[in-house]
Amino acid sequence: MWLEATTHPGLEDLLLEELSALRPTEGAEVDARKGRVRIPWEGPLEVLPLRLAHHLVLFRARMPLSREDPLRALERAALALPWPELVGAQSFRVEARREGEHPFTSPEVERRVGEALHRAYRVPVDLKCPAVRVRVDVRGEEAFLGVQLTERPLSRRFPKAAFRGSLTPVLAQALLRLSGARPGMRLLDPFTGSGTIALEAASTLGPASPVYAGDLDEERLRCAQEAALASGLSWIRFLRADARHLPRFFPEVDRILANPPHGLRLGRREALWGLYRDFLEGALALLPPGGRVALLTLRPALLKRALPRGFALRHARVVEQGGVYPRILVLEKL
Numbered sequence: 507m508w509l510e511a512t513t514h515p516g517l518e519d520l521l522l523e524e525l526s527a528l529r530p531t532e533g534a535e536v537d538a539r540k541g542r543v544r545i546p547w548e549g550p551l552e553v554l555p556l557r558l559a560h561h562l563v564l565f566r567a568r569m570p571l572s573r574e575d576p577l578r579a580l581e582r583a584a585l586a587l588p589w590p591e592l593v594g595a596q597s598f599r600v601e602a603r604r605e606g607e608h609p610f611t612s613p614e615v616e617r618r619v620g621e622a623l624h625r626a627y628r629v630p631v632d633l634k635c636p637a638v639r640v641r642v643d644v645r646g647e648e649a650f651l652g653v654q655l656t657e658r659p660l661s662r663r664f665p666k667a668a669f670r671g672s673l674t675p676v677l678a679q680a681l682l683r684l685s686g687a688r689p690g691m692r693l694l695d696p697f698t699g700s701g702t703i704a705l706e707a708a709s710t711l712g713p714a715s716p717v718y719a720g721d722l723d724e725e726r727l728r729c730a731q732e733a734a735l736a737s738g739l740s741w742i743r744f745l746r747a748d749a750r751h752l753p754r755f756f757p758e759v760d761r762i763l764a765n766p767p768h769g770l771r772l773g774r775r776e777a778l779w780g781l782y783r784d785f786l787e788g789a790l791a792l793l794p795p796g797g798r799v800a801l802l803t804l805r806p807a808l809l810k811r812a813l814p815r816g817f818a819l820r821h822a823r824v825v826e827q828g829g830v831y832p833r834i835l836v837l838e839k840l
């Protein structure tokens with residue numbers, strides 16, 4: 507059996523690292539740029555508390571896709587497997603995901619395998635809110651059959667943001683890890699928006715790490731604060747603060763985690779360059795030598811041009827979020 511965890515494409519290595527702290531990962535497979543990591547799995551179903559994963563699937567079988575009547579072969583393979591979670595289940599559905607060219611569609615797979623399992627187990631089908639999700643993934647010439655362990659994404663751990671453009675907690679976790687933050691360090695999220703980065707940092711590092719969160723928008727700050735309180739993270743200090751003048755508002759911090767605006771609301775390019783420049787000058791003033799800034803940005807070139815002397819670029823990678831490809835940059839104060 508294989509346990510598969512999904513994440514944002516571009517974060518597979520970090521997810522594998524997180525998995526390896528919980529389970530042996532010998533023989534792991536990484537689907538690079540697809541956001542999937544699989545480890546061999548034995549034993550009962552278990553939802554691992556992964557902060558870099560969205561969903562977990564336990565695959566019970568993988569097989570080469572038959573060229574002759576592939577739907578029939580998938581149906582037979584499904585019937586040959588044990589599905590203990592279907593015994594006495596309230597409802598189920600089959601979800602098929604397909605990658606590549608095939609002479610059949612995903613709904614056809616769902617219907618064929620779904621009907622076969624329904625006949626065998628007599629469990630009602632519920633397409634909207636099934637108690638059990640059987641997964642049949644067809645990836646090129648290979649098919650995977652298993653059961654999805656997570657009903658809602660593991661990443662949905664804070665109240666839903668009321669604004670567009672908020673980060674997922676998984677990306678916030680990636681910034682946190684790549685910044686090298688450790689418990690006890692002081693953190694700042696100067697463009698907090700709905701507060702995801704601040705909430706993720708506080709819930710990962712605990713109350714021994716002071717977390718400051720600033721934004722210019724009062725409404726966003728209010729919502730972020732409410733989300734923090736609802737999540738039991740009362741120690742985050744929210745402040746209406748202009749990120750162009752960080753030292754006026756915040757004390758020294760060890761790590762700055764930021765998702766600055768990328769200009770849609772701000773307008774002109776020069777204005778954005780000025781904002782980045784002033785923000786980074788302020789960041790330089792707040793950090794001790796060795797302190798780091800981890801940024802998620804859609805404007806890496808503009809940001810690098812705004813970089814003041816005194817910072818070294820330590821890390822850069824591209825990630826994917828909802829069809830866009832922002833970059834994570836990690837800067838270190840020299």
Ligand SMILES: C[S@@+](CC[C@H](N)C(=O)[O-])C[C@H]1O[C@@H](n2cnc3c(N)ncnc32)[C@H](O)[C@@H]1O
Nearest residue numbers: 672673697699700702721722723748749765767
């Ligand atoms: C890309 S959004 C951040 C989204 C955030 N990471 C989240 O998960 O919701 C940028 C944020 O920067 C704020 N902002 C824009 N200019 C600012 C400034 N000069 N100082 C502080 N915040 C500013 C905006 O109000 C917005 O909330």
